[in-house]
Amino acid sequence: MNTTNDPKTILDPAQALDDRFCDAIRAVAPDLPESQVKAHIGPSRQPKLGDFQSNCAMPIAKQIGMKPRELAAKIVEAIDVSGIAQPLTEESIAGPGFINVSLLQEALGTALDAMDSDQLGISVPADPKTIIVDVCGVNLAKQMHVGHLRSTVIGDAIARIQERLGHEVKRQSHVGDWGLPIAMVVEQLSVMEAEGTDISKVSLAELNTIYKRAQAKCKAETRALEIIKKVGGHVKAEIELSERIADAEAAMEKSKSRLVALQSGDADSVRIWQLIYDITMTACLATCKRLHANITDEHSAGESTYRDELAPLVQDLIDRNIAVEDDGALVVRCEGIKEPTIIRKRDGGFLYATTDLAAIKRRVGKLGGDEVVYCVDSRQSLHFKQVFAAAHKAGYDKTASGSDATLVHAMFGTILGEDNKPLKSRSGENLNLSDLLDEAVMRASASVAEKNPEMPQDERDAISEAVAMAAVKYADLSTERIKDYAFRFDTMLAFEGDTGPYMLYAIARIKNMLRKAEEKGVDLNAAADAPFSLNEPAERAMALMVLRYPSILSAAGSSHEPHRLCGYLYELASLFAKFYEQCPVLKEGVEASQRDGRLRLSMLALRVLEDSCKTLGIPTVDRM
RNA sequence: GCCCCGAUAGCUCAGCUGGAUAGAGCAGCGGACUUCUAAUCCGCAGGUCGUAGGUUCGAAUCCUACUCGGGGUGCCA
Numbered sequence: 001m002n003t004t005n006d007p008k009t010i011l012d013p014a015q016a017l018d019d020r021f022c023d024a025i026r027a028v029a030p031d032l033p034e035s036q037v038k039a040h041i042g043p044s045r046q047p048k049l050g051d052f053q054s055n056c057a058m059p060i061a062k063q064i065g066m067k068p069r070e071l072a073a074k075i076v077e078a079i080d081v082s083g084i085a086q087p088l089t090e091e092s093i094a095g096p097g098f099i100n101v102s103l104l105q106e107a108l109g110t111a112l113d114a115m116d117s118d119q120l121g122i123s124v125p126a127d128p129k130t131i132i133v134d135v136c137g138v139n140l141a142k143q144m145h146v147g148h149l150r151s152t153v154i155g156d157a158i159a160r161i162q163e164r165l166g167h168e169v170k171r172q173s174h175v176g177d178w179g180l181p182i183a184m185v186v187e188q189l190s191v192m193e194a195e196g197t198d199i200s201k202v203s204l205a206e207l208n209t210i211y212k213r214a215q216a217k218c219k220a221e222t223r224a225l226e227i228i229k230k231v232g233g234h235v236k237a238e239i240e241l242s243e244r245i246a247d248a249e250a251a252m253e254k255s256k257s258r259l260v261a262l263q264s265g266d267a268d269s270v271r272i273w274q275l276i277y278d279i280t281m282t283a284c285l286a287t288c289k290r291l292h293a294n295i296t297d298e299h300s301a302g303e304s305t306y307r308d309e310l311a312p313l314v315q316d317l318i319d320r321n322i323a324v325e326d327d328g329a330l331v332v333r334c335e336g337i338k339e340p341t342i343i344r345k346r347d348g349g350f351l352y353a354t355t356d357l358a359a360i361k362r363r364v365g366k367l368g369g370d371e372v373v374y375c376v377d378s379r380q381s382l383h384f385k386q387v388f389a390a391a392h393k394a395g396y397d398k399t400a401s402g403s404d405a406t407l408v409h410a411m412f413g414t415i416l417g418e419d420n421k422p423l424k425s426r427s428g429e430n431l432n433l434s435d436l437l438d439e440a441v442m443r444a445s446a447s448v449a450e451k452n453p454e455m456p457q458d459e460r461d462a463i464s465e466a467v468a469m470a471a472v473k474y475a476d477l478s479t480e481r482i483k484d485y486a487f488r489f490d491t492m493l494a495f496e497g498d499t500g501p502y503m504l505y506a507i508a509r510i511k512n513m514l515r516k517a518e519e520k521g522v523d524l525n526a527a528a529d530a531p532f533s534l535n536e537p538a539e540r541a542m543a544l545m546v547l548r549y550p551s552i553l554s555a556a557g558s559s560h561e562p563h564r565l566c567g568y569l570y571e572l573a574s575l576f577a578k579f580y581e582q583c584p585v586l587k588e589g590v591e592a593s594q595r596d597g598r599l600r601l602s603m604l605a606l607r608v609l610e611d612s613c614k615t616l617g618i619p620t621v622d623r624m
Numbered sequence: 625g626c627c628c629c630g631a632u633a634g635c636u637c638a639g640c641u642g643g644a645u646a647g648a649g650c651a652g653c654g655g656a657c658u659u660c661u662a663a664u665c666c667g668c669a670g671g672u673c674g675u676a677g678g679u680u681c682g683a684a685u686c687c688u689a690c691u692c693g694g695g696g697u698g699c700c701a
Contacts, residue, residue, distance in 0.1 A: 040643090042640070042643095043640085045643085045644060046644070046645090049644095053643095053644090055642090055643055055644095058642095058643070058681070058682080059642085059643095061681085062680085062681075067681095068681070094644070095643085095644045096643080096644080096681065096682070097643095097681095098643075098644065139701085176701065179700090179701080180700090181700085181701085303701095326698080327698080327699085328699085329698070329699050330699095331698075331699090337627095338626075338627075338697085339627085339696095339697065339698065340698065341698090342698055342699050344699085345699045346699060347699085349699085351699070351700080351701085352700080352701050355701095378628085378629065378694095378695075378696095379695055379696065380696090380701090381627095381628060381629080381695085381696075382627075382628070382695095382696055382697070383696090383701090385627095385628085411629090413629085413630085413694090413695095414694085414695085447663080448663095450663095451661090451663060478637085478638090479636090479637065479638085480637090480638085482629070482630080483629090483630070483637090484630080484694075485636085485637090486636075488636085491636070491649090491650075494649095494650080494663090495663040496649075496650075496663070496664090497648080497649035497650060498636090498637080498638090498648070498649050498650090499649085499663095501663065502649095502663075502664095504663090505661085505663050505664080506664095508661075508663090509660085509661060509663095509664085512660080512661060513660055513661090516660055516661095517660085520660095548640095551640090552640080555640065555641095559641090563638085564640075567638065567639090567640085567648095568640095570638095570648085570649090571648090574648090574665095577664060577665065578664095578665070578666095580660080580661095580664080580665085581656095581664070581665045581666085582665085584660070585660055586660040587659095587660060590660095623661085624661090624663075
């Protein structure tokens with residue numbers, strides 16, 4: 001195995017061809033501005049015609065007023081592809097001016113050699129950035145529901161991709177741990193404690209119930225009363241409702257004063273708040289761990305941590321005339337956005353925009369973020385548009401080097417049920433995430449048991465768990481994040497086609513092949529240094545796909561779109577399946593040199609498959 | 625009203641940022657297992673890329689308008 005990681009030793013054929021084509025373009029069209037010198041190299045659309053194609057002739061011909069095919073002919077004549085590809089001729093030109101290129105087998109082998117390194121051809125960036133990724137964002141006293149699945153799974157994948165590309169990543173979970181709703185729960189628990197309940201023993205599920213009860217208790221049904229008065233309902237109903245409203249108003253008052261106590265650091269309130277915090281976070285972080293999302297306590301940066309930063313921030317904006325009063329509220333107006341950003345309510349309270357501004361200030365200023373990526377529901381797009389603009393106006397997005405940090409809302413769509421409506425439980429409530437995962441594991445377990453009746457229970461359980469998480473995560477990651485998608489157990493766990501289990505199966509098959517090889521006494525270390533076997537179309541196709549890994553990862557990174565990596569993973573896994581059918585490795589009659597060459601190709605594909613899964617946060621298994 | 629997002633095969637989705645005859649998976653039909661793991665592979669069939677214009681050698685992709693669906697829209701988060 002090649003252990004060097006010097007970019008110069010890595011011969012990416014696409015890159016090498018790009019260079020050669022650019023040289024040829026410069027020779028043929030010397031007056032063309034350098035910015036227009038582009039080779040447009042990509043994998044061939046029609047594998048029969050070659051491995052790569054250049055689409056450069058058409059746009060450049062237009063630019064310099066020449067016929068595309070004529071220009072293509074000149075490029076083909078001028079280009080030197082020796083050592084990389086078969087010589088180009090008139091025959092290489094097709095259609096309006098596509099230039100088809102077939103790689104030399106030696107060049108393909110050399111490229112694979114170079115890729116077969118620790119880093120799999122991914123070089124350290126020249127300018128590593130610090131990238132903040134806003135993930136997860138749970139709320140105190142609430143269980144994680146399906147809504148948190150995507151911000152956790154996609155957010156973590158976005159973070160992992162950046163880490164894999166060599167950037168410094170700091171995850172931030174913007175926990176909803178502050179404000180009136182939490183104060184309501186604190187108030188409730190305080191009452192329960194006074195009545196003799198041992199509140200240190202409550203579970204998150206119970207807290208969730210208490211949260212809902214507290215909400216309901218404080219909700220005044222003033223509109224209902226207005227309606228009854230208008231229509232002239234029963235006097236008795238009117239009185240009852242009035243009483244209920246009075247109760248709600250009283251409860252609200254208590255909650256509000258509890259909030260004041262909490263904010264001013266009242267010891268008893270803070271003690272109860274901390275209890276709620278610990279119960280919630282213990283459960284939620286356990287779910288993150290179960291989802292193989294690298295989100296831990298150190299990534300939690302709740303709204304409460306900004307509480308002392310809000311007033312000074314608002315004062316700063318007032319002092320610099322960035323925020324102005326409007327109808328009693330304090331707002332920031334930004335060019336191009338009609339809706340002003342409200343940062344202080346008429347009653348003096350702050351809003352989530354205020355906290356998010358403080359978060360940007362901290363993330364860029366203190367944490368040194370060159371880029372801040374928010375993996376949050378698309379429904380918040382206006383909010384982030386406002387907050388980003390306001391932060392820019394205030395200069396809170398200025399990095400230490402004086403440039404503006406890139407603020408990105410990597411939004412995602414809603415998870416729908418079979419009925420194409422947002423996924424809810426039968427009673428219309430948000431679906432609990434742990435329950436959903438449990439069901440996925442249960443269903444996976446049935447299939448695993450069916451396929452492996454002999455397997456010991458504990459191994460079967462471990463595999464079912466991994467398969468289920470892979471299935472759920474892959475389903476969530478593999479479509480464009482901006483789109484809504486329907487959550488279907490049957491589809492994601494079907495183990496057929498473009499699913500998580502299919503990827504795991506490809507990996508398990510290669511691992512099984514390697515185990516079998518060792519059983520047969522094949523020296524895998526020797527195979528790891530053997531020349532790649534590249535004669536069969538299936539071998540070449542897989543090899544070419546392996547080589548695309550770095551560029552795919554880079555594209556997934558710059559767009560913050562993990563689904564691109566999923567698409568690649570599926571293509572590579574299915575090319576392996578074809579290779580596996582068509583190219584025997586350990587079967588009788590395969591010569592040792594070919595066997596080793598195919599083993600090496602399989603081992604490299606395995607490493608790319610595993611690296612892709614790891615970069616997406618998808619667990620893998622050794623057998624299934 | 626205004627703003628944002630989506631629309632591709634019967635269903636679920638890709639389409640590498642403007643390139644060749646638009647691709648997969650399910651479902652349907654027909655093949656391949658005393659297996660290097662058939663949780664697989666091969667073949668067939670299936671499309672007016674929401675509609676109408678525009679930009680150009682070339683548009684699912686870019687621009688405009690419209691239709692349908694979803695979401696948001698000043699003091700919740």
